[in-house]
Amino acid sequence: MFEALKPLPQDPILQLMQTFRDDPRPDKVDLGIGVYKNDAGATPIMAAVHEAERRLLEGETTKSYVGPAGSQGFNDAMARLILGNESSLIRDGRTSVVQTPGGCGALRMAAEFLRLCQPDTTVWVSTPTWANHLPLLGGAGLTIREYPYLNQNTLQVDFNAMLEALEGARAGDVVLLHGCCHNPSGADLTLDQWQAVTTLIQRKGLLPFVDMAYQGLGDGLDQDAAGLRHLASQVPEMLVAASCSKNFGLYRERTGALMLISATATINAAATSQLLSVIRSHYSMPPAHGAAIVETILGDEGLRKLWQDELDGMCKRILHLRHAFADALAPAGDFGFIARQRGMFSFLGITPEQVRRLREENGIYLLESSRVNVAGLNDRVLPGVAKAIRNIL
Incomplete structure (x- = not known):
């Protein structure tokens, strides 16, 4: 029965993830995968989650x-x-x-x-x-x-x-x-x-x-x-x-x-x-x-406050990155829409060929649609990313 099945092409996002992992360049930047990243480029475990898990480990009595x-x-x-x-x-x-x-x-x-x-x-x-x-x-x-x-x-x-x-x-x-x-x-x-x-x-x-x-x-x-x-x-x-x-x-x-x-x-x-x-x-x-x-x-009132404070910090960080990114791209055109939008994602409005150039020449990874994960940026890599985008434009 199985021999009649044909292999399917890999999901573009999963394929991009694998290509990024295989790239040996130390200064590569992942702006494609849709996860939040902190200033160190890591997707952290929230402090409230750590504490909640500790309490669960100590108090859980069944796996039913x-x-x-x-x-x-x-x-x-x-x-x-x-x-x-x-x-x-x-x-x-x-x-x-x-x-x-x-x-x-x-x-x-x-x-x-x-x-x-x-x-x-x-x-x-x-x-x-x-x-x-x-x-x-x-x-x-x-x-x-x-x-x-x-x-x-x-x-x-x-x-x-x-x-x-x-x-x-x-x-x-x-x-x-x-x-x-x-x-x-x-x-x-x-x-x-x-x-x-x-x-x-x-x-x-x-x-x-x-x-x-x-x-x-x-x-x-x-x-x-x-x-x-x-x-x-x-x-x-x-x-x-x-x-x-x-x-x-x-x-x-x-x-x-x-x-x-x-x-x-x-x-x-x-x-x-x-x-x-x-x-x-x-x-x-x-x-x-x-x-x-x-x-x-x-x-839990204390844990909820801890979680909400951390979430508010994540939200403010994304807003900061949006404004900084739009400002850094401004010499190449009007990117003010990035600052006006919300959440982790925006389209840059560049072509698939320009997206490929960013990946091949600069190690900057985003989807061919030009969707960029703004939360994958940080103040350290943002100037270089913006410069590379300005150059291809």
């Missing part, structure tokens, strides 16, 4: 299953983190959260749940969007349609084109939105634009699905969730996929959550039972360790 929904303490903490402590949606029982294997697990279980609700579901995604959105959602059998999002000339949100395209969506269609720190562009909706999208979704009877992978790395925890919270307060139903990879640094622990918001508590209980059945038929139980870390941190 946690159940298909995961830890209730983690789920409750994630609901409050996403929607706010005073959310009436939580108070009224209109929300439920299940723990998932990372944000990818949340996205795929949402897709499987949507197919269960309506087999011919259509999901509208932004152009561009995170590359893995397409196989995660389309692989579940959902129909994918695209709405324009980023103007390739200005590298800013083409909001009028976005609204015009979504006017073509039909009642019951799903609209996938990035909660903050849009990947791969860094171009976010303003709160006014979130409000306009909410009005369109209400008028056309669409189902919003928000991917919140970077909460806290744009402008702050509450600021980054403002658009999502407004939308959630106005619609009867909604899905939210959340990841703890970036804001807790738990990349390899695969810690995520999927939230359902329903019109009533009764409907939400029925929907959650169906979602749990979907989960049971796929991976049965989520991994526990990463969620236990998050639950420990968010449940």
